[in-house]
Amino acid sequence: MILNIKYFGLLAEVTQCNEEQFEFSGSNVSELREALYQKYEMLIQKDFQIAQDQVLISNETKITETEIALLPPFAGG
């Protein structure tokens, strides 16, 4: 399926874009992470959580929706 992925914070610096269409053939969040690491090697070192359809989800959750967002923690204050 074609996912629409949004990248927040320093993740957008790794991917060089705020948003993109991403072809994904796996089924759950762990597999999505692997697919993203394949495309962007530097993402492995970054901490982030994945949201599907505006809900943050765990690694076992199945990907059923196309709206995905990657949220890293922000240190600054």
Place this chain on the structure above:
Amino acid sequence: MSRYNRHIILSEIGQKGQDKLSNAKVLVIGAGGLGCPLLQYLAAAGIGTLGIMDFDVVSESNLQRQILFGSSSLGLNKAIAAKERLEDLNNTIQINAYTRKLTHKNSLELFKNYDIIVDGTDNFASRYLINDASIITKKPLVYAGIYKFEGQVSVFNYQGGPSYRCLFPTPPEEGAIPNCSEIGVLGVLPGIVGTMQANEVLKLILGIGDVLSGKVLYYNALTSQTTTLKINRSEKEIQKVVATEYFFETLDKELICDFSIPEISIQEALKTQNIQFIDVREPWAQPKVEALDSLNIPLSEFYSNLDKISNNTPKMIFCQEGVMSKKAVSILQEHSINNSFSIKEGAFEIIEYLENKNGK
């Protein structure tokens, strides 16, 4: 009292709501970019007891965004300087300044004296400590974090809602995510995000509107877009914290954690022969230390560049604040690359030292 008239004439607040604000006790940790605007609005709104905790002092580079301070505050402790300014803004409220660092040992007793905790800190160690102490003392926590042009805001531990650990279960490695002093920040961003935090505090106290509990609001100042993401409560993460309650005060480990990382002052480093300086900041980090012949290997790319680092040459590693450099030394140690030292000073201090030494 005419001071709060514009609150009182709102039917959603009234005298009853204003009395709630007067009776509220709010502790703000960190009087920096986020802390300054939110403290201003909380003081102006008449929060009866306002605690301000910060161990840092005001420096010139703070003034671009930390709007409680001016030239006359330079060098003063931030909690004290903020209290002084806020007492002028509203002399009818009680303001408590705490100039010590928040620790596991002192957090629980302190939090028990307040109704709401607000996180305006700039590092993950403090953020997780504040979250955990809020869980144990059962206090709602108004959280925000910022990065360059972006911010995130949420309310944790509120009426059975999720905590920071339900959003991000484990702290990132120290130095993995840069803070404002390392990477820069648009001055108005913490103003906007800190004001959003103040708004959440007021809603919590007044019991009006929808509190940002169970969701995190993300804001991008460049696109003016906001996104709200839902967070589910993780009972497992919360129970892990609850389980530490009876030994929580013994968990401070900053005194023991770094003994294995050799540190050196820039002065001593320069006395050593045939050394390699390595700058582990990202390529865009400022200021550049041009007076030192150094190799730039950003910490984010350290693993893939280990082959560029000679095992025999003594390696003097520096960064913006002397924190990421320790991480780099620990990575080298893991890979049995010896003879590496973390320079205690950050880039600014190194430049200052070199300029003084060369009599500029």
